[in-house]
Amino acid sequence: MTGSADSRADSWADDPGLAPWLGDAGPAPAPVVPLRRPTVVPADPTPPRAARPGLLRPPSRRPTAPAMVGGPPTVAPPLSVPPTSPVPSDGYLRDGGAARPVPRRGPRGWLFALSGGRLNPGTSTRELAEQELLGRIRTPLAGWHTVTVASTKGGVGKTTTSALLGLTLAEHRADRVVALDANPDAGNLADRLIGHPATASLRQLLDHDDPDLPASFTEISRFVHDAGRLQVLASDQDAAMSEAFDRDEYRRVLALLVRFFTVVVTDSGTGLVHSAMAGALETTRTLVVTGAPTIDAAGHIDRTLDSLSAHGFDELVRDAIVVLSCDRQARSVDPVALKAHFERRCRAVVAIPRDPHLAEGGRIRLDELRPATRAAARELAALVGDAFAWDFPATTGVDTPGGR
Template identity: 60%
Template sequence: MNPPAPRPGGPAVAQLDERSIVRERGDRPSHGWRAGVFRMSRGLVNPGLGDAERARQELLARIRRPLRGAHRIAVASIKGGVGKTTVTACLGLVLSENRGDRVIALDANPDAGTLADRLTAETSVTVRDLLDNITTTRSLTDVARYTSLAGRLQVLASEQDPAASEAFDRDEYERVSAVLTRFYNIVLTDSGTGLVHSAMEGTLALADGLVVVGAPTVDGASRAAKTLDWLVAHGHAEQVEQAIVVLCCDRWSREVDRDRIRDYFAARCRAVVEVPFDAHLATGGRIELPELRPATVDAYLALAAHVADGFR
């Protein structure tokens, strides 16, 4: 129905919406001295947001970018021990805590992966159980029988028996992915060490986004570079151009030129994020977001924002 026409000679009738009828309140600070002044004055004095808080709000706005359909993100590295599982876990936690849709993290490591150990410590039910019952999995409730929960993040553990996990191949990965993308908006895959196993082929073939993990060390940087080289050589040049490189800085040396490493990956990929050392992550135990240093949280917010920039 069209809005009523204004009376002849009268003022134009404006649409009534939030922008037109709610008085400007300004941004309300929640941290630091600005928040203290706001609370002490009962809101009468509002100094506005500081630069850091404004930057964080801008990151959150990017993270909450609307997403149509499902988006699959592969987290990969040609080398183990650089923090790939930690990156998958923290990225999943940040995305799930700051978005309103459904996020799941899948451990596709063929060698008894530790993603569930880092998030929920629940590995009694795994992706193998889902595969065994995949023909009768028809609803979100059915899928939830095979996952565990870390905050708002659903976690699907890898098979812990190495003999059984070797059978997790491309076809089975694609079958699992088809089920997950029916019920989840964002599917994160911790792809395991290496790039040549069959499940990794399926991960790369279906991925809408790619995160490559390395470190600001000679071996960590060179292995991340070789990961990109391998991907380009095997037909994934476009994914490399749009990839995000994460440099886990739990190991570093003043003898290494970190700026040069960062610039190298920035020239090859869409973005580079450096994650600082964090004692909580270094334990190798269960990850809890409130226990992370503010600088670590900021790094993962930046990573999540870069990932969300790729949503279509």
């Protein structure tokens, strides 16, 4: 690790009382810097060259806006626009109701429906915010996008977060989303998503007789399982076979999946130095790191970020999303200070509230979650969707024949 990372880790890892998120840790945290919103690039940038033939690589940096040539643009005089009829002072439109967005929910939606569309009070601020959130989740994506959910500590919601993210993206997007269980320790992502033992796994996909298959979505559907609109590729439940899953095999699986799926959500293991984890990190475009608002779990998040930075993944760390699973809470941890601490290190922080449905440990169904939990899942999906706007096309040195 770098010197700064070592000094920070030594200061509170050896003495938890010095952690910056503890309630009595001194002065209040510095103001939180607003989250960076990615800039949409008007023209497709040139993707980075692969390190060697056949190597999947994520973009090495965000695309930037083209330099301005010839000074700032001149502004033309405004066009002459004929006057329009003013909106009635009571805020309701009768014959011209279509001029306003149509409300779909709440009292405004009921009024619009009961009046047959003659009375349109417009959408509420809350509904507009929800529409904006869904618009971010549905951001058009050129090529494919990989999301890796990681943690060096078990039991802090890594698999739950992977399931929530995959289900939410699949529910609100029109393209195909797949959740991949790449945990080399016989992961249980499929159990949480389909509710019964998987009948096929990534090992069967890798061991298929014909390396050119699957050549169609119908063929790959033999190896994945349905969880609503989400597709799931399970890990092998044989501990020896699961442990054998390595870096090259992860890349082979990913190369097959991106022929047919636009978004791949990978539930990884807890070992950052495992071979399969190396393959996942090298092809990751959005990193999600999970933890909990406790002293030990928060410390694991910091150590995970420090380790990734020390191994050359600084950009992934800066653009990472930290997810805090709040099914347990340490009284000595200040949640506001904890959130501010990780917002200074990463792009965003999302808190998943305690939910009885998630606590059961069974199959996760979005319609059985509390509203606050579903809202947190949508917020996470929207933050992932923000990265779609500045993503490179998926022409990164991998041969992906076939269609979607």
